[in-house]
C-alpha cells in the first residue's frame with residue numbers, strides 16, 4: 299500500500315467542527331486517489347474517485363459559503379471566487395486526465411489537488427473561521 303500523500307494533523311483544524319470534519323474527509327479522498335493511482339487502478343475506478351472528490355468539494359464549498367453568508371463574512375466574494383477557481387482547475391485536470399491515453403500515474407493530479415486544498419484550508423479557511431468565531435463570541439457577549 300502506498301504511503302498516504304498527506305497526513306492530517308491538528309494544525310489543519312480551523313475550529314468549526316462540521317467544516318473540519320469535511321476537510322478531513324476531503325483529504326482522505328485525495329489520499330485514496332493517490333493510492334489508486336499508485337496501484338495503477340483501472341481508469342474507470344480513478345474516474346469514479348475523481349468524480350467523488352469533485353462532488354465532495356462542491357458540497358463542502360456550498361456549506362462553507364452558507365456559513366459565511368450567515369455570518370455576513372466580509373471577504374465572502376473573494377473566498378467564493380477562490381472556491382470557483384479550485385473547482386475550475388480541478389475540472390480542467392479531470393478532462394486532461396480522461397483524455398490522456400498514457401500511464402495515469404504520470405499525471406500528478408493528486409499532488410496538485412492536495413497542494414491546492416491544503417493551501418486553501420491554511421489560508422482562506424483559517425482566516426474566515428477566525429472572523430466567524432470572533433463574531434459569534436461578540437454576539438454571545440452582547441445578546442440582542
Ligand SMILES: [Fe+2]
Nearest residue numbers: 362418422423
Ligand atoms: Fe474555503
Ligand SMILES: [Fe+2]
Nearest residue numbers: 317362419423
Ligand atoms: Fe474548506
